[in-house]
Amino acid sequence: MDRKVAIVGYKQTKYLEQNENPRERMVMNLVQSLLQDMKITRDDIGTFILSCSDFQDGRTISECFMIPWVGAYMKDVSKVDSDSANAVLYAMMRILSGNYETALVVSWAMGGSEFRSPRVMDFELDPIYERQAKLVNEITAAALQAQAYMAKSKLTEEQLAALAVKNLRNGARNPLALRKKADATAKDILSSRPLASPLRELHAYTPADGACAVLLASEEKARELTKNPVWIKGVGFCQDTYYLGERDLVKMDSLQKAAKTAYKMAGITDPAKKIGVSELHTTFVSQEPIFAEALGLIPKNAGPNAVSKGALEIEGKTPINPSGGPQAANPLMVSGLIRIAEACTQLRGEAGEHQVKKTPRLALAHGQIGMAAQHNVVFVLGN
Amino acid sequence: MAEHKIVNSFVGLQFIYNYRVGEYLDKYLDGLQSKKILGITCPECERVLVPPRSMCGKCNAKTKKWVTLKPVGTLKNFTISHVEIEQGEIKDREKPVIIGQIKLEGADSLLTAKIEGVSPKEVKTGLKVKAVFKDTTEGTLQDLDHFEPVK
Amino acid sequence: MRNVAIISVGYNGRFVAKRPDVNIPELIQPAVANAIKKTKLKYSDIGVVVEGNMPTFEGINYPHLWFSDHIGAAGKPVLRISTGGTTGMSVFQGGYYCVASGMFDVAMVIGWEKHDEGDAQVGLIGIVLPEAFSMFQFGPDMGGGGTGMMGGLSSTGGASFQALSYLHRAKGTPDHIDKMAAQARSNAAKNPYAHLQHPNCTAADIAKTPMVSYPLRYGHTCPASCGACVMLLVAEEKVKKFADTDRVAWVKAVATASSDATTGNLVDGQINDPAEQAICEKIAAPKAYKMAGIQNPKKEIQMCEVYDGFAHQELMWPEKLHLVDNSCKAIDEGRLAIDGDMPVNPSGGVVSTNAIGASAMVRVAEASLQIMGMAEGGHQVPRRVKNALAHGWGGLFQFVTITILGDEPVKR
Secondary structure, rough: OOOOOOEEEEEEEEEEEEOOOHHHHHHHHHHHHHHHHHHHHHHOEEEEEOOOOOOHHHHHHHHHHOOOOOOOOOOOOEOOOOOHHHHHHHHHHHOOOOOOOEEEEEEEEEEOOOOOOOHHHHHHOOOOOOHHHHOOOHHHHHHHHHHHHHHHHOOOOOHHHHHHHHHHHHHOOOHHHHHHHOOOOHHHOOOEEEEEOOOEHHHHHOOOOEEEEEEEEEHHHHHOOOOEEEEEEEEEEOOOOHHHHHHOOOOOHHHHHHHHHHHHHHHOOOOOHHHOEEEEOOOOOOOOHHHHHHOOOOOOOOOHHHHHOOOOOOOOOOOEEOOHHHHHOHHHHHEEEEEEEEHHHHHHOOHHHHHOOOOOOEEEEEEOOOOOOOOEEEEEEEE | OOOOOOOOOOOOOOOOOOOOHHHHHHHHHHHHHHOOOEEEEOOOOOEEEEEOEEEEEEOOOOOOOEEEEEEEEEEEEEEEEEEEEEEEEEEEEEEEEEEEEEEEEOOOOOOOOOEOOOOOOOOOOOEEEEEEOOOOOOOOOOHEEEEEOOO | OEEEEEEEEEOOOEOOOOOOOOOOOHHHHHHHHHHHHHHHHHHHHHOEEEEEOOOOHOOOOOOOHHHOOOOOOOOOOOEEEEHHHHHHHHHHHHHHHOOOOOOEEEEEEEEEOOOOOHHHHHHHHHHHHHHHHHHHOOOOOOHHHHHHHHHHHHHHHHHHHHHHHHHHHHHHOOHHHHHHHHHHHHHHHHOOOOOOOOOOOHHHHHHHHOEEOOOHHHHHOOOOOOOEEEEEEEEHHHHHHEEOOOOEEEEEEEEEEEOOOEEOOOOOOOOOOOOOOOHHHHHHHHHHHHHOOOOOOHHOOOOOEEOOEEEHHHHHHHHHOOOOOOOOHHOOOOOOOOOOOEEEEOOOOOOOOOOOHHHHHHHHHHHHHHHHOOOOOOOOOOOOEEEEEEEEOOOOOOOEEEEEEEEEOOOO
């Protein structure tokens, strides 16, 4: 690969229970404001990569109704049907090929107002076994994963609650977040509705309406478009086997492999030292220490220690989800793109109240789909 | 901000999908009907997989050789589920259900199943459990009703 | 830019209406095995898997998660792409970019559909109904497929507008569509993998079938098939190592363009009918020819595989692709036949075999087999195919994808 790809611009909507606009207008406003910020028009975009789901939008080939609203009328478009971090990956590969100089990635979901996220997640189950057995769903899968981790690392329920508190407080510092509570306490978490042990409602992601757009460019074009491009230093993605009973839910092979590839590409040997901030697509907070270990951001079984020392807080040594993460707002498949946009915000020092203390040189963004994160994407970004 | 009207439209469409279970699950369901748990072996890594399927993804080999597993095993992991998801709505269960991952004797994968006969407060990993079938079996996954502690 | 070659094509077997004997992963798996068998590749050599289908047709979100183990994807990077009718070719082009980007040396692409488990017409109505909602919000669109389909006419209803408009523009008659359909069914009989095979089918046979929506008859429409198509794409440097044949098909160009769902757009001051297809004629096709270094497509391209969900499209698309001036005239002169000077769909086309998520990929697969000289059962074009074109359309007549293959790589 002799080319480099940068993220030159990004824009998020506010995440709401119900956006004041229908999907089309929400997306159009978002893309228009990004193009205005960048002082370009839609004719400057080489290729559009959309990330949306027919199950989320409730119609077949949903993107066909969105072409004009993303500005792609009479343009080059494709759609990734997976977490939107995969769409950034595809956009990057298209630029790397030399066929395009710029790519716009757009993802949206009306997860707060139009569809029930757990229903969409249920459609991910295979129809012949898990859907019939009616035991595994997004909650029980994450709960089994959390239980396995707690048994292994001795993470306590109080520590798990502390993680949720952290995210609610972080959310309060992020103007775009939906669920936020500056004065959240462990008691709030531990008294919220129990879902499946050890998980409770306030450990879970918050369904939301929202959209995100990210503009990518080749090296040459990036320098034309912005003074502070964020470079894609490394990327890796990997999918695990399907059945929960055949996976090591704590070790997370697929995430480890994805991270290994991304670190190798970025030339990183010591991620714990080098990565200044991480934005992870965690459907439940319990996944934070699990992912952090699999990503090598903290040592094995160090989750409990990291939590008690506050290492994962905004001011901590290994900040995770300073935006509040999916616990603050999660429009399902948009989540990966949000993580990337948030990582860029941190690298550029533009995160305002939720900016990590020392502006990082390298940031990690993560996307996932599937029960207990079967499929993972890892981005290492830098400036 | 003006709040706009919502238009509701009832769409009287029923999506009916007829999923074929395939040869392997078909045989597994037959096994359940005769109150047996069947696993299948990968000829290369020799893992015994339950539920069975045609391919081992580790070796990319066609699975062969059926084995009838003893209906006993060890509880390796569990969660106490307080809710169920119905058409995307998270509804409270009447009483909590223990959902466990069980390592059957002779199997290499963990089987997800309900655990009964032990209270949520007392359930522990390492518990020896045995399969309990429905009295009248119908060749569905529900034939294997739950697991309970070996007395 | 790295050159990319197709070294192998695998089908699961013949495409058929019903496969009660297998589940979805079991349907796809043999196609994977067949593709790999024809190469020197091992599963472990595959760097990335790109997969796609129409998710609502089988009612499974992210189905690739489920059949991870069946397609050699466990522990591997997997990308899922889905774009309606063009899905198969969008997946193929995704695989192409995985290799062309330098990220991977070997990509496996998979397109599939198992129509007997779901209800494709119900699925398709799912794209028509929101159009009605969209009308409430934004006002009615300016004619074309969307409105027609919304009127309860289903996809055939939308296509009938296109067919009429096409016939008007080409000065053709419905008899030409009969002829085209008859050729497709006869060609399909020479393709052991095709679904609707009708040896020596005549225009008179087609004309006897019932009218669905004028001018389209039952005999002009496609079946709903079950099947999978798999292809292996390899970077130029690795072709010798992995290909088990001297004749591989090189990807010379890929292009895609999209219009909007209502087949017109007032924002940009353009209103177009579904038979206009400026996205193909004016955007995607010129772009593809430029990338492939082709100046005179009529001379330099020896055959094409177009996405003809309805038989009139097999006439329309070669015109939009600048391969034929007037298809109605060309079919009268026999020029579109397997032994003609611009063979169109020697495989029998989509009108004879339609497993939607696979269909656009099958176009590329068939074009590559023609270049490799490996089309089985008598549908191999007799003269040497140096360049071949594959095409797909999707959405509400609004997506177009084009791939041009050649028997040697482009010097870049």
